[in-house]
Amino acid sequence: MALFGKKKKEEPPAVDPSKLIKTEVPFDTLPVGSKIPEERKLTDEQQEKYKLILKHFQNPDLQVYTTEKNPAEKKPLSEYEKAWLTKECFLRYLRATKWVVKDCIDRIEGSIAWRREFGITGENDTVTPELVSEEGETGKEVILGYENDARPILYLKPGRQNTKTSFRQVQHLVFMLERVIDFMPPGQDSLALLIDFKQYDDVQGHQTSKIPPVNVGRQVLHILQTHYPERLGKSLLTNIPWLGWTFLKIIHPFIDPLTREKLVFDEPFPDYCPVEQLDKLYGGYVDFTYKHEVYWPKMNEIATQKRDHYHKRFEKFGSIVGLSERDLRGDDEELHHPVEQLWEAEHPKQEGSTDKVPEPVETITEKVEALQV
The missing domain is CATH 3.40.525.10 (CRAL-TRIO lipid binding domain)
Structure with a gap:
């Protein structure tokens, strides 16, 4: 070897x-x-896949398993988990799953379940x-x-x-x-x-x-x-x-x-x-x-000071899934990476209506196939 x-x-x-x-x-x-790396540019195809991931996790009714092993119960995302779901987080998992959207969603939800079970979500950690x-x-x-x-x-x-x-x-x-x-x-x-x-x-x-x-x-x-x-x-x-x-x-x-x-x-x-x-x-x-x-x-x-800084800026910029770690770890007052509210754009709330259930992964997969990848 x-x-x-x-x-x-x-x-x-x-x-x-x-x-x-x-x-x-x-x-x-x-x-x-020391050199801070430049942001990687996404192709049009990669950008479309990223948006599918972003929209999936922006769903306010999304629930994820609480354990990785023998999953049974599901719970909504906490504010700490939403802060963990950054633009860079989605891109790391997309690259790791070779840009296969369904696999990426499964991996991210699996990691959320594992973090809950392991005790490192940022809330009542064990x-x-x-x-x-x-x-x-x-x-x-x-x-x-x-x-x-x-x-x-x-x-x-x-x-x-x-x-x-x-x-x-x-x-x-x-x-x-x-x-x-x-x-x-x-x-x-x-x-x-x-x-x-x-x-x-x-x-x-x-x-x-x-x-x-x-x-x-x-x-x-x-x-x-x-x-x-x-x-x-x-x-x-x-x-x-x-x-x-x-x-x-x-x-x-x-x-x-x-x-x-x-x-x-x-x-x-x-x-x-x-x-x-x-x-x-x-x-x-x-x-x-x-x-x-x-x-x-x-x-x-x-570490606590840096983590508190990160979460204060997450709240400052609207507690939105998909914020950039560059903004969350930075010091600028201006938000340099605005986040599209994709779920709200496609599912506007009407008076007297109830929220829709999460869009199935199978539906997202069909949209990916439509990209002729």
Whole structure:
């Protein structure tokens, strides 16, 4: 398997101590020179499909299952879920489903059901900082800095594992994914992973192996690929031991081909990240020390502030499904991406009338076929 052919790793050059930037907390602003990606232009065909998705989720009577497994009960969308249903969200799922409208709707509704069941809707969440705090005590997952394309970086360090294999480890990872999304700047909706497999002797772990079990790896991959489509922009991997390569080979068939293209093995990380926001362990200037009692509350404080800013702007701009994350994460008073009210335009309310039921997915599919795709 050529993808996992091991290459000799070059140690990063020593950093001049006078250039080191000491910190114990995350960066909450972008480095100078980072690039915000330009918006992708849609073709006429893609725009029509996007509008079908938008109209479906603008339906005020839409109800979605409350669980992914054994679904039975349905509920309307909450305000937090409507804020999650952004223009960019629809486009991420459309790209992930190769622009098949029915598949896209099914995937999005499946993700809403999963988020409800998992406990991360933003309303009465069960996956809280308090629940997963113990998992974070050794700094095995840390949000720190941004790479060249303004993606926030989530460091994963399996060698700092401190707990036994459990579902709470999965909850911790999902919690950190949600927080790193909070750290995304306007215009960037993907993240960077920096995965370091080095063993850290200062951690008193509960396992002899720091490589996650294959079943856990597959579970995490399913969550990432199904419910966080198009979120991974770059994944930098280093210090991979023999066992790590074996693990990667085992889970390789389960990794989406597009995801594989984003994996970078043992290359100089300063090629991808500004040194001013990259840990010195990987050739950067950041002298980062993890102290849980300092980092954990500060990281959650910054994430909460950014999340509150997002939701206040969602309310400011009308609490409309389909608003742009560029507007919601930004600071401009003006709305730069107005949203068409497609459902209301086609289903005007008349005095004394009742709201219509959601338009069936089959009807939407027929409209797509009419586009002669």
